[in-house]
Amino acid sequence: MEVGVIGGGASGMTAAIFAARSGAHVTVLEHTGRVGKKILSTGNGKCNFTNQKLSKDDYHGNHPSFAEPVLQKFGPEAAVDFFESCGMFAASKRDGYFYPATGQAATVLNVLRYQLQSLGVLVMTDQYIEWAKKGKDGIFCVKTKEKMYHFDRLILACGGKAAPATGSDGSGYRIAEEFGHRVIKPLPVLTYLRSKEPFLKELAGVRCQAEISLLVQGKIVQREAGELQLNKDNLSGIPVFQLSHQGILAVDQKKKTTLLVDFLPGYSSREIENKVLKLMDMYGNLPVSEVLGGMLHKKICGAILHKAGISFDKTVGTLTGKETKQIVSLSKEFEFEIVSFPGFEAAQATQGGVDVAQIDENMMSRKVDGLYFAGEILDVDGRCGGYNLHWAWSSGYVAGCHSVNGEVKCYKSASVG
Numbered sequence: 001m002e003v004g005v006i007g008g009g010a011s012g013m014t015a016a017i018f019a020a021r022s023g024a025h026v027t028v029l030e031h032t033g034r035v036g037k038k039i040l041s042t043g044n045g046k047c048n049f050t051n052q053k054l055s056k057d058d059y060h061g062n063h064p065s066f067a068e069p070v071l072q073k074f075g076p077e078a079a080v081d082f083f084e085s086c087g088m089f090a091a092s093k094r095d096g097y098f099y100p101a102t103g104q105a106a107t108v109l110n111v112l113r114y115q116l117q118s119l120g121v122l123v124m125t126d127q128y129i130e131w132a133k134k135g136k137d138g139i140f141c142v143k144t145k146e147k148m149y150h151f152d153r154l155i156l157a158c159g160g161k162a163a164p165a166t167g168s169d170g171s172g173y174r175i176a177e178e179f180g181h182r183v184i185k186p187l188p189v190l191t192y193l194r195s196k197e198p199f200l201k202e203l204a205g206v207r208c209q210a211e212i213s214l215l216v217q218g219k220i221v222q223r224e225a226g227e228l229q230l231n232k233d234n235l236s237g238i239p240v241f242q243l244s245h246q247g248i249l250a251v252d253q254k255k256k257t258t259l260l261v262d263f264l265p266g267y268s269s270r271e272i273e274n275k276v277l278k279l280m281d282m283y284g285n286l287p288v289s290e291v292l293g294g295m296l297h298k299k300i301c302g303a304i305l306h307k308a309g310i311s312f313d314k315t316v317g318t319l320t321g322k323e324t325k326q327i328v329s330l331s332k333e334f335e336f337e338i339v340s341f342p343g344f345e346a347a348q349a350t351q352g353g354v355d356v357a358q359i360d361e362n363m364m365s366r367k368v369d370g371l372y373f374a375g376e377i378l379d380v381d382g383r384c385g386g387y388n389l390h391w392a393w394s395s396g397y398v399a400g401c402h403s404v405n406g407e408v409k410c411y412k413s414a415s416v417g
């Protein structure tokens with residue numbers, strides 16, 4: 001059987017490996033000069049390739065339960081075992097986040113390349129796809145600038161639009177649409193959010209632990225905690241990335257979108273108020289800007305006082321009850337209205353993509369028999385923490401196996417070579 005894979009990224013290489021392990025002759029058509037470029041920049045060059053704590057709830061999309069059967073067949077243990085079977089040592093760091101033991105993303109790419117080579121997968125780079133169709137004889141024809149290819153099964157694994165310099169320029173959506181598939185508007189995800197809040201300028205450079213609530217049209221829709229990074233026109237850091245799916249969707253739909261930042265997540269308002277009252281007693285003659293510096297980062301303190309209209313020189317002992325309450329409430333709920341988000345160049349993944357309502361649980365098209373999909377090209381995006389690469393491996397596994405065997409068993413260590 002001849003299997004063609006369009007796109008030589010994480011999902012395409014995995015699909016190719018499992019199709020080849022199942023006995024097919026496999027060709028990967030990649031339009032850039034090399035496969036797996038994006039993998040090299042993942043996890044800050046270390047590649048967080050899966051996560052021990054993984055469930056369908058770590059994924060977003062218009063059909064959130066779509067990922068579940070795929071994840072059941074290929075979970076985090078399978079991902080670790082798969083890479084170990086390819087010749088890599090995996091190491092778990094920080095609470096179940098898995099990386100290659102070498103600490104180098106290049107290791108992940110290298111072992112995938114060794115596998116492709118040892119399985120005899122034909123990897124064709126610099127292949128610009130002009131069109132792809134299924135003929136009346138049931139054979140898929142793929143026309144590149146130089147050549148015509150023929151396949152019994154075709155797997156589309158072109159990625160989304162994030163980090164287009166790595167090759168994922170969204171051209172896979174056109175191919176999917178030409179096969180009659182619907183594409184849900186792709187938007188960036190796992191990226192920063194922009195705010196015009198004037199006090200951001202004075203907060204620029206602050207990194208602090210915070211709890212952040214995302215409000216859409218005044219309602220809290222998600223809460224995340226972690227290290228917040230404040231820049232002159234945006235909020236960034238892992239908790240903001242985790243909120244970016246819903247935040248970007250809301251901004252795109254022109255809904256009022258706000259981040260409420262709790263700069264003192266470990267303390268209740270009552271505890272903070274009591275602390276301020278104590279400080280008034282202890283250091284009544286000292287300027288409030290100095291005294292609050294024991295509780296909050298100096299720049300956060302400054303922004304709170306500015307926003308509350310309290311002079312920096314005011315002595316802490318002369319704070320009024322109303323001013324004390326303002327300090328407490330701004331340290332627990334500092335509001336940043338979100339006005340925009342960056343382009344795909346600054347995003348780690350894509351939300352939206354090929355509508356999974358038209359794909360079955362074996363990753364096969366419900367419209368074109370023998371056409372499969374894998375990875376980020378689909379309307380499935382994961383949280384930050386190894387979930388997007390895990391989706392690439394797991395959906396690649398299912399597509400690769402099913403395209404050849406017509407069935408997919410749960411991944412078993414013994415089933416790999």
Ligand SMILES: Cc1cc2nc3c(=O)[nH]c(=O)nc-3n(C[C@H](O)[C@H](O)[C@H](O)COP(=O)(O)OP(=O)(O)OC[C@H]3O[C@@H](n4cnc5c(N)ncnc54)[C@H](O)[C@@H]3O)c2cc1C
Pocket residue numbers: 006007008009010011012029030031032034035036037038039041042043044047048049050127128129157158159160162163166167168169170171172347348349374375376377385386387388389390392
């Ligand atoms: C900076 C950064 C850091 C990240 N870090 C992590 C991390 O640590 N953990 C994690 O889980 N996820 C991470 N991600 C996300 C993860 O890398 C992607 O979700 C994953 O690579 C998607 O795999 P894919 O194979 O579906 O798509 P891609 O990796 O984008 O691969 C698609 C491939 O298809 C090729 N292609 C596209 N169109 C065509 C076409 N028309 N014809 C032929 N070839 C085509 C592309 O050139 C590319 O090689 C990160 C992403 C970025 C940008």
